[in-house]
Amino acid sequence: xxxxxxxxxxxxxxxVSAITSDARAxxxxxxxxxxxxxxxxxxxxxxxxxxxxFYADELGSPGTELxxxxxxxxxxxxxxxxxxxxxxxxxxxxxxTLQLWSQWLGRNGVRRGAIxxxxxxxxxxxxxxxPEGLSLRLIAEPHAAGNGxxxxxxxxxxxxxxxxxxxxxxxxxxxxxxxxxxxxxxxxGFRVHPDDPSLFETGxxxxxxxxxxxxxxxxxxxxxxxxxxxxxxxxxDAAIRAWEARLAEKRVRTSGLIxxxxxxxxxxxxxxxxxxxxxxxxxxxxxxxxTVDRLGERLSLPPFLEHARERIEAGLxxxxxxxxxxx
Numbered sequence: 001x002x003x004x005x006x007x008x009x010x011x012x013x014x015x016v017s018a019i020t021s022d023a024r025a026x027x028x029x030x031x032x033x034x035x036x037x038x039x040x041x042x043x044x045x046x047x048x049x050x051x052x053x054f055y056a057d058e059l060g061s062p063g064t065e066l067x068x069x070x071x072x073x074x075x076x077x078x079x080x081x082x083x084x085x086x087x088x089x090x091x092x093x094x095x096x097t098l099q100l101w102s103q104w105l106g107r108n109g110v111r112r113g114a115i116x117x118x119x120x121x122x123x124x125x126x127x128x129x130x131p132e133g134l135s136l137r138l139i140a141e142p143h144a145a146g147n148g149x150x151x152x153x154x155x156x157x158x159x160x161x162x163x164x165x166x167x168x169x170x171x172x173x174x175x176x177x178x179x180x181x182x183x184x185x186x187x188x189g190f191r192v193h194p195d196d197p198s199l200f201e202t203g204x205x206x207x208x209x210x211x212x213x214x215x216x217x218x219x220x221x222x223x224x225x226x227x228x229x230x231x232x233x234x235x236x237d238a239a240i241r242a243w244e245a246r247l248a249e250k251r252v253r254t255s256g257l258i259x260x261x262x263x264x265x266x267x268x269x270x271x272x273x274x275x276x277x278x279x280x281x282x283x284x285x286x287x288x289x290x291t292v293d294r295l296g297e298r299l300s301l302p303p304f305l306e307h308a309r310e311r312i313e314a315g316l317x318x319x320x321x322x323x324x325x326x327x
Contacts, residue, residue: 001304003274004173005082005278006204007061008189008239008242008243008246009097009117009189009203009233009234010188010189010190010200010202010203010209010232010233010278011063011203011204011206011209011232011234012063012202012203012204012208012209012232013063013167013169013170013192013208013209013230013231013232013233014063014153014231014232014233014263014277014278014279015054015062015066015067015132015167015279016060016064016065016066016067016068016084016087016167016170016226016227016229016230016231017039017066017067017068017069017228017230017231018068018069018087018134018225018226018227018228019068019069019070019071019074019077019222019223019224019225019226019227019228020053020068020069020070020071020075020132020224021070021071021073021115021224022070022072022074022132022133023051023053023068023070023141023317023319024067024317025131025321026053026070026130026131026132027053027067027319028129029130029131029226030053030055030130031148031155032107032157033057033104033105033110033157034089034158035071035152035153035156035158036043036055036056036057036066036153036156036164037055037056037057037058037060037102037153037155037156037295037296037309038053038054038055038296039054039055039056039059039060039065039285039295039296040054040060040262040285040290040295040296040300041053041054041072041296041298041299041300041319042050042054042298042299042300042301043098043288043299043301043305043312043316044069045260045302045305047071047099048071048305048308048312048315049315049316050069050070050071051069051070051316051319052067052068052069052070053067053068053070054067054229054285054296055065056067056103056150056285057150057151057153057164057172058152058153058283058292059151059292060087060155060285060295061151061166062233062248062263062281063150063166063208063233063277063279064150064166065167065194066087066089066167066256068226071224074223074224075221075223075224076132076133076223076224076225076226077133077134077220077222077223077224077225077226078221078223078226079135079173079175079220080173080175080218080219080220080221081173081175081217081218081219081220081223081266081272082173082175082219082220082272082273082274083172083173083217083226083227084170084172084173084226084227084230084273085135085171085172085214085220086127086134086135086136086170086171086173086212087134087137087167087169087170087171087227088125088137088138088167088168088169088170088171089137089138089165089166089168089193090139090141090150090164090165090166090167090168090207091138091140091141091160091163091164091165092140092141092142092161092162092163092226093142093162093194094124094140095117095124095140097117097140097161097162097268098115098125098126098138098140099115100162101138101158101162101303102115102126102128102298104158104196104289107176108283110128110129110131111125111128111129112126112127112128112129112132112305113125113127113128113323118160120195120196121193121195121199122139123140123141123207124139124140125137125138125139125140125217126138126140127163127167130225132224132225133225134226134242135197135226136224137168138164139169139207141207143145144219150165150166151164151165152164155160155247160200160299167207167208168207168208168210169207169210169211169212169289170179170210170211170212170227170230171212171213171214171305172211172212172213172214172230172321173214173215173220174203174213174214174215174216174217174270174272174273174274175215175216175217175219175272176215176271176272177198177213177214177215179271179272180213180270180271180272181200181213182271183250183270183271184200184211184270185200186187186250187246187247187250188232190204190211191205196228198212198213199211199212199213200212200229202232203233205212211230211238217250225304228272228275229230229266229267229274229275229276229277230275230276230277230281231276231277231278232276232277232279232282233279233280234278234279234280234281235246235280235281236255236280236282237264237280238281239278239280240257240264240265240266240278241257243266243278244257244266245306247268251270251271252268254266254267254268255267255268260279260300260302261282261283261287261288261303261304262278262284262285262288262302263274263279263280263281263282263283263284264279265277265278265279265280266278266279268298283301287302288300288303298314299312301315305325314315
């Protein structure tokens with residue numbers, strides 16, 4: 001295998017970015033109810049009037065991140081073709097763990113469905129919605145993060161043995177599943193699961209490296225309570241460059257490499273319109289000088305925006321980290 005072929009490998013989900021119209025309520029829900037850590041409070045680098053909040057595990061590990069752009073006012077997202085319709089998290093445990101989560105979410109007024117038993121291609125799970133209607137799911141794994149790759153936030157109100165430890169999968173709805181599936185397999189190297197033609201896997205496969213693809217003729221629309229894009233992991237800049245060449249070869253138009261300071265990115269749309277990103281694992285959230293124990297406590301700006309800090313801060317509503325909810 002050539003060195004170029006070695007770099008053409010997606011390691012699984014890197015992050016999912018969604019949209020909120022209320023950063024304060026969003027922060028309260030994700031840190032105080034779901035128990036994930038705010039690891040970076042920054043701004044959208046393409047629109048510095050908007051917060052960009054990153055939630056993740058204790059260390060801000062790639063593969064654990066759900067991020068939000070705050071845009072207000074904004075229309076509500078509409079599910080349907082051309083949008084990501086669900087984001088699932090990994091949690092340690094089994095159906096008993098999900099029962100505890102269901103009770104916790106219920107006590108906090110969170111809209112949720114019934115616990116769904118495991119199937120041939122999905123472990124037991126609990127669907128629910130955040131306050132703005134974003135569709136989420138907890139998928140219970142008896143041995144989640146057993147290799148120590150993820151680290152639950154020690155400030156979480158959720159006991160560590162039941163805590164969220166990362167992203168599990170995303171669900172996409174598209175108007176033409178055949179065309180989208182062909183690009184996933186041919187250009188991006190996804191594999192169709194032998195037991196479910198709607199389940200695609202990349203990298204090591206399994207939780208953290210899966211997407212589900214469904215077809216619908218009803219058009220969806222992005223907005224508040226919806227997903228903006230899905231990012232997939234690669235190791236470094238060499239891998240990004242290799243993917244840029246690969247996608248050009250497949251006649252997929254990309255953004256070209258963009259330096260987001262905390263990682264490097266390459267953006268493109270798949271058939272049906274959903275925005276994908278390929279992102280590097282590093283440099284990571286300590287690249288701006290924040291230490292792991294102080295992540296997310298102040299407004300962080302990459303060096304190329306520091307000259308405008310005073311103007312940027314003046315345009316943002318102050319956002320203090322709330323205290324976690326405890327029983």
